[in-house]
Amino acid sequence: xxxxxxTTATTRGxxxxxxxxxxxxxxxxVEPIAVDSSAAPNQxxxxxxxxxxxxxxxxxxxALESEAIHIIRExxxxxxxxxxxxxxxxxxxxxxxxxxKAFWPAPVPFPVLHVDTGHNFPEVIDFRDRTVERLGLRLxxxxxxxxxxxxxxxxxxxxxxxxxxxIPLLDAITGGRFDAVFGxxxxxxxxxxxxxRVYSLRDEFGQWDPRNQRPELWNLYNGRHRPGEHVRVFPLxxxxxxxxxxxxxxxxxxxxxxxxxxxxxxxxxxxxxxxVGPVSQPREGEEVLTRTVRYRxxxxxxxxxxxxSDATGVEHIVAEVAATRLTERGATRADDxxxxxxMEDRKKEGYF
Amino acid sequence: xxxxxxxxxxxxxxxxxxxxxxxLLYDSKSVLTDQLAAVxxxxxxxxxxxxxxxxxxxxxxxxxxxGITIDVAYRYFATTRRSFILADCPGHVQYTRNTVTGAxxxxxxxxxxxxxxxxxxxxxxxxxxxxxxxxxxVIVAINKIDxxxxxxxxxxxxxxxxxxxxxxxxxxxxRTVPVSALEGDNVVDxxxxxxxxxxxxxxxxxEEIPAASLPEEHGFRxxxxxxxxxxxxxxxxxxxxxxxxxxxxxxxxVRVGDPVxxxxxxxxxTVAGIDTADGxxxxxxxxxxxxxxxxxxxxxxxxxxxxxxxxxxxxTQDVNATxxxxxxxxxxxxxxxxxxxxxxxxxxxxxxxxGCLDLDTARSVPAETLGLNxxxxxxxxxxxxxxxxxxxxxxxxxxFLLIDAQDGGTLxxxxxxxxxxxxxxxxRRPSQYSI
Numbered sequence: 001x002x003x004x005x006x007t008t009a010t011t012r013g014x015x016x017x018x019x020x021x022x023x024x025x026x027x028x029x030v031e032p033i034a035v036d037s038s039a040a041p042n043q044x045x046x047x048x049x050x051x052x053x054x055x056x057x058x059x060x061x062x063a064l065e066s067e068a069i070h071i072i073r074e075x076x077x078x079x080x081x082x083x084x085x086x087x088x089x090x091x092x093x094x095x096x097x098x099x100x101k102a103f104w105p106a107p108v109p110f111p112v113l114h115v116d117t118g119h120n121f122p123e124v125i126d127f128r129d130r131t132v133e134r135l136g137l138r139l140x141x142x143x144x145x146x147x148x149x150x151x152x153x154x155x156x157x158x159x160x161x162x163x164x165x166x167i168p169l170l171d172a173i174t175g176g177r178f179d180a181v182f183g184x185x186x187x188x189x190x191x192x193x194x195x196x197r198v199y200s201l202r203d204e205f206g207q208w209d210p211r212n213q214r215p216e217l218w219n220l221y222n223g224r225h226r227p228g229e230h231v232r233v234f235p236l237x238x239x240x241x242x243x244x245x246x247x248x249x250x251x252x253x254x255x256x257x258x259x260x261x262x263x264x265x266x267x268x269x270x271x272x273x274x275x276v277g278p279v280s281q282p283r284e285g286e287e288v289l290t291r292t293v294r295y296r297x298x299x300x301x302x303x304x305x306x307x308x309s310d311a312t313g314v315e316h317i318v319a320e321v322a323a324t325r326l327t328e329r330g331a332t333r334a335d336d337x338x339x340x341x342x343m344e345d346r347k348k349e350g351y352f
Numbered sequence: 353x354x355x356x357x358x359x360x361x362x363x364x365x366x367x368x369x370x371x372x373x374x375x376l377l378y379d380s381k382s383v384l385t386d387q388l389a390a391v392x393x394x395x396x397x398x399x400x401x402x403x404x405x406x407x408x409x410x411x412x413x414x415x416x417x418x419g420i421t422i423d424v425a426y427r428y429f430a431t432t433r434r435s436f437i438l439a440d441c442p443g444h445v446q447y448t449r450n451t452v453t454g455a456x457x458x459x460x461x462x463x464x465x466x467x468x469x470x471x472x473x474x475x476x477x478x479x480x481x482x483x484x485x486x487x488x489x490v491i492v493a494i495n496k497i498d499x500x501x502x503x504x505x506x507x508x509x510x511x512x513x514x515x516x517x518x519x520x521x522x523x524x525x526x527r528t529v530p531v532s533a534l535e536g537d538n539v540v541d542x543x544x545x546x547x548x549x550x551x552x553x554x555x556x557x558x559e560e561i562p563a564a565s566l567p568e569e570h571g572f573r574x575x576x577x578x579x580x581x582x583x584x585x586x587x588x589x590x591x592x593x594x595x596x597x598x599x600x601x602x603x604x605x606v607r608v609g610d611p612v613x614x615x616x617x618x619x620x621x622t623v624a625g626i627d628t629a630d631g632x633x634x635x636x637x638x639x640x641x642x643x644x645x646x647x648x649x650x651x652x653x654x655x656x657x658x659x660x661x662x663x664x665x666x667x668t669q670d671v672n673a674t675x676x677x678x679x680x681x682x683x684x685x686x687x688x689x690x691x692x693x694x695x696x697x698x699x700x701x702x703x704x705x706x707g708c709l710d711l712d713t714a715r716s717v718p719a720e721t722l723g724l725n726x727x728x729x730x731x732x733x734x735x736x737x738x739x740x741x742x743x744x745x746x747x748x749x750x751x752f753l754l755i756d757a758q759d760g761g762t763l764x765x766x767x768x769x770x771x772x773x774x775x776x777x778x779x780r781r782p783s784q785y786s787i
């Protein structure tokens with residue numbers, strides 16, 4: 001397929017099939033992928049209707065799953081070169097799981113993209129690589145470290161690299177000529193996200209214009225865009241953190257081990273427990289302690305905090321999230337707390 | 353098992369909608385401590401005694417600075433009985449665009465009325481939009497009841513006005529609740545300051561109201577999104593020859609063995625299998641995403657609709673419709689646009705603009721063009737047939753978008769037929785709209 005002409009994508013999309021996409025795009029976007037069908041777990045109770053109750057109603061998780069699968073399939077039907085943002089974190093694992101289910105028994109027809117801060121938890125990178133290998137996906141890595149090494153980016157005084165991800169991300173989107181970028185963002189995460197569409201149009205600089213968004217009606221998504229523009233797509237828009245965890249539990253989705261309670265050397269900074277690691281050393285007066293903790297998000301190790309927890313299994317986490325009184329970002333992302341409009345500003349600049 | 357209810361809020365300027373939504377989130381314990389701490393801090397900085405709950409929902413900087421809500425925002429809260437997706441639609445800027453957007457997916461519209469002001473022009477318009485979009489339930493929250501001294505007569509008067517309007521608009525289920533969003537009366541818990549009201553609180557109503565129509569009320573329709581054909585990419589030998597049609601069931605129920613017709617070609621076959629990654633199903637219903645296998649090897653592609661054979665729509669290239677115009681550009685006869693219906697996008701030309709809806713009277717007046725926030729009737733000619741149905745008969749296959757072919761913008765939300773007329777005068781379909 002030649003350089004995509006996105007303005008014609010929607011009308012041309014009427015004849016696209018999964019097979020067509022992989023046949024024509026194999027060399028560049030889609031490696032011949034084989035999905036281990038065991039990766040699509042056979043969840044008997046999730047698969048059954050509620051006939052027994054006499055009412056034909058989907059459960060909440062079934063409804064959310066069907067909505068997300070519909071969105072993922074729409075994107076593959078109408079865009080030339082989708083890509084899935086994939087960090088190995090729980091939201092991207094749920095996204096990948098839904099993609100596997102959406103195209104079963106065919107393989108996932110798009111590659112995955114990781115924006116690597118270089119400040120990683122080693123177990124998350126291991127997990128990312130094993131998952132990509134198991135599903136036969138093509139992994140594209142945009143490395144913040146490369147940008148710092150050659151001077152295109154500079155480390156900040158506070159050490160966090162989450163905000164440095166934007167430029168490598170945009171370059172990877174441009175370089176891969178990706179026209180649709182799946183993200184695991186949810187509207188319940190943060191106030192600025194609450195206003196984002198499922199299909200979020202970005203200009204050639206990746207910018208989000210919150211005051212000029214397309215209205216989104218029924219389940220009819222308008223993905224048309226001009227050359228150079230792309231669309232961020234958020235199939236989990238309507239999920240809450242609790243929905244994500246209940247889905248992980250009901251589907252048996254494997255996650256990096258740091259989501260579950262474990263002992264770790266930590267120190268207290270900015271009201272959070274920060275792990276001792278190569279990029280996060282205690283300063284003077286910060287005492288290193290051993291605590292039983294878990295992480296609610298995975299990100300830049302230097303600024304992602306752990307919470308004290310005894311939740312060793314997914315069922316404990318579901319109970320903990322159901323009872324918790326702190327949003328996941330508020331608890332554990334130092335950079336989001338900096339200003340009331342922190343996320344809005346980053347999104348406008350092209351952040352996830 | 354927990355189910356989802358989708359609701360949209362609407363109201364006029366300063367009727368306390370953000371406060372009501374903040375109150376629902378706060379009293380249902382859906383506000384987390386860090387969010388509340390931030391709101392309390394900002395409220396203190398502004399010299400307020402109480403936390404301003406409206407700050408919970410105003411997400412963008414300009415909104416907080418100007419104290420207004422700019423765009424539809426989505427909120428999530430849950431009780432032990434139900435989870436709610438709330439589309440919070442601002443009242444003043446582009447109210448039609450926002451309300452139509454929120455109402456398009458809503459099972460319930462919650463409409464705010466200021467008890468001191470009663471029914472306003474805006475209230476009438478919101479009720480008309482709810483009727484036009486065929487939202488199954490409307491709850492009118494008569495807010496600021498504390499500011500009229502919890503006066504039973506005020507509530508009775510507004511309720512009578514609302515009931516009169518609802519009858520004229522063909523709204524089947526409209527209820528009123530007296531509330532004080534600021535003080536919390538009848539929002540989550542029943543208030544002892546309104547002894548003359550013995551009905552449920554707003555949240556109780558939301559927990560009890562039946563969700564959208566049952567799948568079996570409409571015929572089976574599945575717009576095809578993709579053909580799933582793994583061929584050599586299938587890891588398992590048994591799937592090399594697999595061919596299935598993936599889509600989300602738009603309406604109805606399908607069982608293995610059911611006779612179906614593929615539209616617009618009109619070819620008939622039967623359902624050989626209903627697949628999901630979790631295994632085969634014997635039946636599936638809306639809004640489930642599935643993959644269908646068909647008994648015969650037909651040419652089926654994205655944009656086709658698989659429908660129950662004995663109850664299928666007739667594909668057409670001529671569509672008479674009501675459109676909510678969402679763009680600054682003017683719609684004129686002769687305008688060329690794209691029409692997106694289910695999974696099919698076709699070119700369309702506007703043959704004629706036949707009227708514009710006066711939302712104040714809910715009547716159509718003559719018009720030659722449509723502008724931003726107008727709701728009007730148009731005749732469209734399509735480059736290829738679509739399996740469109742009257743919106744009142746089947747909203748999922750009666751809805752469409754009009755899209756600007758040049759810049760890709762969404763121009764209009766469209767509904768086949770004249771849904772408001774048909775709601776007001778059931779069974780009397782205007783002859784001009786028979787195709």
